[in-house]
Amino acid sequence: NAGVIQTxxxxxxxxxxxATLWCEPISGHSAVFWYRQTIxxxxxxxxxxRNQAPIDDSGMPKERFSAQMPNQSHSTLKIQSTQPQDSAVxxxxxxxxxxxxxxxxxxxRLSVL
Amino acid sequence: QQKVQQSxxxxxxxxxxxxxxxxTSSDRNFQYFWWYRQHSGEGPKALMSIFSDGDxxxxxxxxxxxxxxxxxxxxxxxxxxxxxxxxFCAASRPGYQNFYFGKGTSLxxxx
Numbered sequence: 643n644a645g646v647i648q649t650x651x652x653x654x655x656x657x658x659x660x661a662t663l664w665c666e667p668i669s670g671h672s673a674v675f676w677y678r679q680t681i682x683x684x685x686x687x688x689x690x691x692r693n694q695a696p697i698d699d700s701g702m703p704k705e706r707f708s709a710q711m712p713n714q715s716h717s718t719l720k721i722q723s724t725q726p727q728d729s730a731v732x733x734x735x736x737x738x739x740x741x742x743x744x745x746x747x748x749x750x751r752l753s754v755l
Numbered sequence: 756q757q758k759v760q761q762s763x764x765x766x767x768x769x770x771x772x773x774x775x776x777x778x779t780s781s782d783r784n785f786q787y788f789w790w791y792r793q794h795s796g797e798g799p800k801a802l803m804s805i806f807s808d809g810d811x812x813x814x815x816x817x818x819x820x821x822x823x824x825x826x827x828x829x830x831x832x833x834x835x836x837x838x839x840x841x842x843f844c845a846a847s848r849p850g851y852q853n854f855y856f857g858k859g860t861s862l863x864x865x866x
Contacts, residue, residue, distance in 0.1 A: 683858070684857065685799070687854065687855060687856075692852065698853050735798070743801045745801075748796070748798050749798055
């Protein structure tokens with residue numbers, strides 16, 4: 643079991659460019675979560691899917707951010723027209739045990755110049 | 756508004772000492788609590804969960820929950836340098852899989 647895999651580990655974009663972040667959850671896990679981590683805000687919930695269906699996207703900025711889960715083996719977080727304030731570590735987690743324990747990937751560090 | 760608050764922001768303890776971390780919630784719907792630990796360059800990893808009032812012990816780690824005051828704490832005895840990390844408290848509501856995290860407590864164990 644390789645755990646949750648996130649790619650790329652680091653991404654640098656110019657202001658206004660698009661960034662797509664990828665997440666491969668643990669096989670058999672039914673829920674996938676996206677969080678954003680910054681020093682100032684800590685871990686912020688963005689969105690989550692259960693059995694590939696979007697359940698709660700209340701943490702997603704309404705413009706420019708979108709998430710999809712086209713199949714059970716991967717999810718993507720897309721940020722259009724990236725801004726410097728989008729710079730953060732984006733963490734994906736999956737859950738599938740009875741206690742809903744989150745298993746996090748190592749994260750993607752996004753730097754917007 | 757931060758739904759989960761942690762204190763202190765940072766903490767230093769000598770090797771072999773006791774570290775005590777605190778977490779309070781402003782949402783009475785939260786019933787389930789977890790502690791996660793994050794080492795530099797890694798994602799957070801679950802340490803332990805606590806769902807009932809009282810203490811729960813796992814090795815050197817003891818969590819305490821008081822639902823009436825919405826307070827949960829984590830105590831680490833015989834702290835080791837490898838315990839140096841960022842510790843997060845997380846909470847969720849019954850029927851929801853969504854988790855809310857505090858901003859974390861940075862623990863440094865001094866050899």
